[in-house]
Amino acid sequence: LSRDRGAAEERERIARDIHDTLAQTLAGLVLLSERAGRQARDGRTDAAAEAIATIEQTAREALAESRALVARMAAVPADDALAAAIERLAARFRAEVGLAIDVEVAAGVDLDREQQVVLLRCLQEALANVRKHARATLVVVTVAPHGEGIGMTVRDDGVGFDPSAARTGFGLDGISDRATLAGGSVEVDSVPGRGSVLTILLPRAGVAA
Incomplete structure (x- = not known):
């Protein structure tokens, strides 16, 4: 029972981590991508380029978050x-x-x-x-x-x-x-x-x- 309870708590912790990091970051990427698409279609190339740069940075953060989760580490550097x-x-x-x-x-x-x-x-x-x-x-x-x-x-x-x-x-x-x-x-x-x-x-x- 103790082992099962510990496993359930670990699953809940992982679910919270995924929800609070990767899921939220991916939701933000969807919004940014939609915005960049609208700006490109409207001919606002400078604004679209800025949005794409933000997408790149956010994607890099998502990659760092996923690696941190896999390694069971916090997604923030220790010296931050x-x-x-x-x-x-x-x-x-x-x-x-x-x-x-x-x-x-x-x-x-x-x-x-x-x-x-x-x-x-x-x-x-x-x-x-x-x-x-x-x-x-x-x-x-x-x-x-x-x-x-x-x-x-x-x-x-x-x-x-x-x-x-x-x-x-x-x-x-x-x-x-x-x-x-x-x-x-x-x-x-x-x-x-x-x-x-x-x-x-x-x-x-x-x-x-």
Whole structure:
């Protein structure tokens, strides 16, 4: 039973990793490819060339992510600063959908590598949700000390939703699962027509939840 439970948990972890990395990246590539095709058909060759360059860069990132998954490694280099990794992720979503994303990472954010990966995966899924559902024009991402731990807030000015309503997607549940497994928690504050605020709370590195 213990072996079966461990195998099931590993399958769930792999499914989350694939969903939060390769699936999201491939979805972005589809959007970029469609945009480049429209621009080429409209004769906007410079814009199409820019979109194709972004496709190439995103595809390279997807290749790196797949190799990291195969090697059971995080898809972020060990020496990467969290702020730089978040900014790169935000830049990719800006390029894909033209969304304004402001990023602010405060000093004193003490997270180990695994916790940083959790935050990055949660942010990737949160931005994908905004892209798919929110119809927002601005997203503000903030990472800062929060009580005894570290908090990441993703705030958008989109259409909002009812957090208590039944959900069919994997997004918010996947974010919650990741945070819980890392000893943290997730808070959702949203009202239809008034945007959304998603907060992921993690304990500081080396501190038990």
